[in-house]
Amino acid sequence: MSDTPPQPSSSPPPDPEERHAAANSSLGTNGAGRARVDTETSERASRAWWDADAADYHRTHGEFLGVDSDQGEFVWCPEGLHEGDHHLLGDVAGKDVLEVGCGSAPCARWLAGQGARVVGLDISMQMLSRGLDAMQSGSTTVPLVQAGAESLPFADASFDIACSAFGAVPFVADSARVMREVERVLRPGGIWAFAVNHPIRWIFLDDPGPRGLTATLPYFDRTPYVEVDDDNVPTYVEHHRTIGDRVREIVAAGLEVRDIIEPEWPDWLDREWGQWSPLRGQLFPGTAIFSCRKP
Numbered sequence: 001m002s003d004t005p006p007q008p009s010s011s012p013p014p015d016p017e018e019r020h021a022a023a024n025s026s027l028g029t030n031g032a033g034r035a036r037v038d039t040e041t042s043e044r045a046s047r048a049w050w051d052a053d054a055a056d057y058h059r060t061h062g063e064f065l066g067v068d069s070d071q072g073e074f075v076w077c078p079e080g081l082h083e084g085d086h087h088l089l090g091d092v093a094g095k096d097v098l099e100v101g102c103g104s105a106p107c108a109r110w111l112a113g114q115g116a117r118v119v120g121l122d123i124s125m126q127m128l129s130r131g132l133d134a135m136q137s138g139s140t141t142v143p144l145v146q147a148g149a150e151s152l153p154f155a156d157a158s159f160d161i162a163c164s165a166f167g168a169v170p171f172v173a174d175s176a177r178v179m180r181e182v183e184r185v186l187r188p189g190g191i192w193a194f195a196v197n198h199p200i201r202w203i204f205l206d207d208p209g210p211r212g213l214t215a216t217l218p219y220f221d222r223t224p225y226v227e228v229d230d231d232n233v234p235t236y237v238e239h240h241r242t243i244g245d246r247v248r249e250i251v252a253a254g255l256e257v258r259d260i261i262e263p264e265w266p267d268w269l270d271r272e273w274g275q276w277s278p279l280r281g282q283l284f285p286g287t288a289i290f291s292c293r294k295p
């Protein structure tokens with residue numbers, strides 16, 4: 001469907017609070033705040049969170065992402081930007097591609113349908129299992145690997161392209177290490193493109209409505225957002241980097257920045273996705289896609 005934007009789901013998505021209630025209840029989440037969290041703690045929290053939230057995530061976003069379509073879809077972000085229209089990865093036919101934080105792998109399957117040899121990697125078994133279910137009814141399959149993005153289990157120079165649509169990068173403690181790992185597994189001339197929350201979103205409450213229009217938090221405070229259970233064990237973690245931090249991490253890893261895409265909210269889209277909404281999208285960006293190259 002490269003020329004057609006993904007259509008909003010026919011039934012309205014559940015209230016975000018209600019949606020997260022199921023995962024929060026099963027994980028015993030009982031508070032939120034800011035705390036330093038290392039790689040191991042972040043990985044444990046992310047694995048548990050995405051395992052617990054996988055079913056609801058797909059009930060809410062699966063149709064928009066094309067998870068159960070015949071060959072998957074490659075939707076980069078809640079603004080609906082589709083790889084088939086924008087070609088951020090170039091011609092993928094015959095290329096070896098790694099998708100980092102693939103979830104149920106609709107992007108990986110779409111790339112396979114375009115002739116790429118794709119591997120999907122994710123830390124959550126439940127997200128990957130949802131992908132296996134989708135592959136049973138669709139016509140494309142891709143190999144899936146359960147691992148963390150900070151230690152990619154692949155040999156040096158294994159891939160021509162690496163990509164990530166909100167997978168892993170916002171959730172890892174050491175995103176500089178992810179950049180180095182991706183550089184390592186790419187071949188010279190390889191492409192790396194990844195979508196993350198636009199760093200400007202950090203200063204606002206995660207609210208799609210008017211409350212989410214007032215700056216309340218310092219852009220420069222990199223202390224991670226952490227939700228915890230009764231024993232203060234993190235159940236959900238999100239890490240912030242400024243635009244400058246991201247560029248510095250990419251360049252320090254030996255990669256070049258080709259572009260930073262800030263998708264505009266399209267007229268056709270009236271769908272909310274968590275804190276993403278037409279109201280906010282018309283005023284400031286929600287997503288940044290970093291397009292990089294290995295020299």
Ligand SMILES: C[S@@+](CC[C@H](N)C(=O)[O-])C[C@H]1O[C@@H](n2cnc3c(N)ncnc32)[C@H](O)[C@@H]1O
Binds near residue numbers: 172
């Ligand atoms: C917002 S979902 C995006 C999934 C998929 N790309 C999509 O568009 O639906 C984030 C994904 O990142 C994965 N993830 C979180 N931390 C990770 C880590 N450290 N290593 C690998 N994957 C991770 C989660 O399990 C989850 O599947």
